[in-house]
Amino acid sequence: xxxxxxxxxxxxxxxxxxxxxxCDPISGHTALYWYRQSLGxxxxxxxxxxxxxxxxxxxxxxxxxxAERTGGSVSTLTIQRTQQEDSAVYLCASSKTSGRRGEQFFxxxxxxxxx
Amino acid sequence: DQQxxxxxxxxxxxEGRISIxxxxxxxxxxxxxxxxxxxPAEGPTFLISISSIKDKxxxxxxxxxxxxxxxxxxxxxxxxxxxxxxxxxxxASRTSGSRLTFGEGTQLTVNP
Numbered sequence: 303x304x305x306x307x308x309x310x311x312x313x314x315x316x317x318x319x320x321x322x323x324x325c326d327p328i329s330g331h332t333a334l335y336w337y338r339q340s341l342g343x344x345x346x347x348x349x350x351x352x353x354x355x356x357x358x359x360x361x362x363x364x365x366x367x368x369a370e371r372t373g374g375s376v377s378t379l380t381i382q383r384t385q386q387e388d389s390a391v392y393l394c395a396s397s398k399t400s401g402r403r404g405e406q407f408f409x410x411x412x413x414x415x416x417x
Numbered sequence: 418d419q420q421x422x423x424x425x426x427x428x429x430x431x432e433g434r435i436s437i438x439x440x441x442x443x444x445x446x447x448x449x450x451x452x453x454x455x456x457p458a459e460g461p462t463f464l465i466s467i468s469s470i471k472d473k474x475x476x477x478x479x480x481x482x483x484x485x486x487x488x489x490x491x492x493x494x495x496x497x498x499x500x501x502x503x504x505x506x507x508x509a510s511r512t513s514g515s516r517l518t519f520g521e522g523t524q525l526t527v528n529p
Contacts, residue, residue, distance in 0.1 A: 306460070335516065344421075344506060344519040345461070358516065393460055405451060406517060408460030 304328065306409035308394050314415045315384055323379045323412045327396030334377050335397075335406060336369055338390040345393065351377065384416045420444045421509050423520035431528055436494040438523050440507030443488065447509040451517065452481060452492045455504045464505075465492070497527045 307326045315321050327334050336348040347361040351371040362368070366384075371377040381388055391413050395406035421442045430436045438452075448469040453461035467474040467481045467490070474481050480493045494501055504524050508517040 337517075337519075344423075344521040345508075345517070347516045347518065350516050361516070395460075405463035405466060407463070408453075410458070410460050 306394055306396055306407055308392075308409040308412050310412060311410065312413045312415075314417065316417050317386060318383055320380065320382045321384055321414065323381075323392050323414070325377045325379070325394030325409060327375065327377070327394070328407055329375075331396035331398055331407070332374065333397045333406075334371055335395040336377070336379050337393045337395065339393060339411075340390040348379070348392075381414075384414075386416050389414055389416045419521075420447075421507055421518050421520040423505075423507055423523050425523050426521070427524040427526070429526045429528060430497050432499055433496045436492075436497045436501065436525055436527065438492040438494075438505050438507075438525065440490050440492075440520055441488060442490075442509050444509070444511075444518075445488070446511050447518070449510045449512065450481070450483060450490050451508045451510075452479075453506045453508060453519075454501075455506060455522070461506060494525075497525075499527050499529050501525060502527050 309324045332353045334351045337345040339345050349369045350358040366382045369379045391411040393408055393411045395408045397406045423440050451466040452464040454464050455461040465476050465479045465481050467483050472483050478494055483490045504522045506522045507520040510517050
């Protein structure tokens with residue numbers, strides 16, 4: 303079946319502009335996660351949606367970052383007034399609520415470059 | 418505060434030999450551990466996991482060992498193949514399905 307998809311695959315923007323990144327999780331997966339990977343770093347947790355519960359936003363680095371998940375499916379990560387330090391690969395993942403192994407399935411990522 | 422650490426940024430092994438990738442963690446609340454493999458320009462793919470109630474889990478050529486008292490886990494790949502060359506990430510969570518905390522990754526190169 304279809305995996306997690308993300309769009310765009312690459313985004314180049316100018317400092318100060320807003321960007322929106324999209325994630326389509328695997329159908330039927332109730333949990334959705336956003337992570338980012340800066341150059342030479344591991345993956346850093348940003349935000350987590352689980353069903354209809356309030357999202358865990360504890361990983362968002364600043365109030366310029368926000369995310370929403372509409373209809374329990376598609377999610378959009380918005381970065382306002384982008385800064386050069388926002389340049390990274392943004393990865394989305396989804397998982398079943400009661401996955402036997404608990405693994406998260408990742409999309410290919412969106413590479414964001416802020417000039 | 419790096420709660421999950423992979424101290425070796427790179428590892429090189431010969432085809433057919435064993436690859437051992439190591440990971441240490443500091444948070445005693447972690448009870449679920451996973452290994453992911455990542456190729457360039459792709460998202461990480463799940464390899465194998467282990468719950469804190471176990472000390473070993475095997476899946477084909479991949480075995481994960483967990484030493485809770487030492488807060489250490491390792492991934493063994495036997496025999497190693499050139500297609501295993503990738504970045505390997507160790508990850509941990511407090512419950513299955515919750516947010517993952519990742520290590521920095523280890524670049525494994527398997528030479529033919």
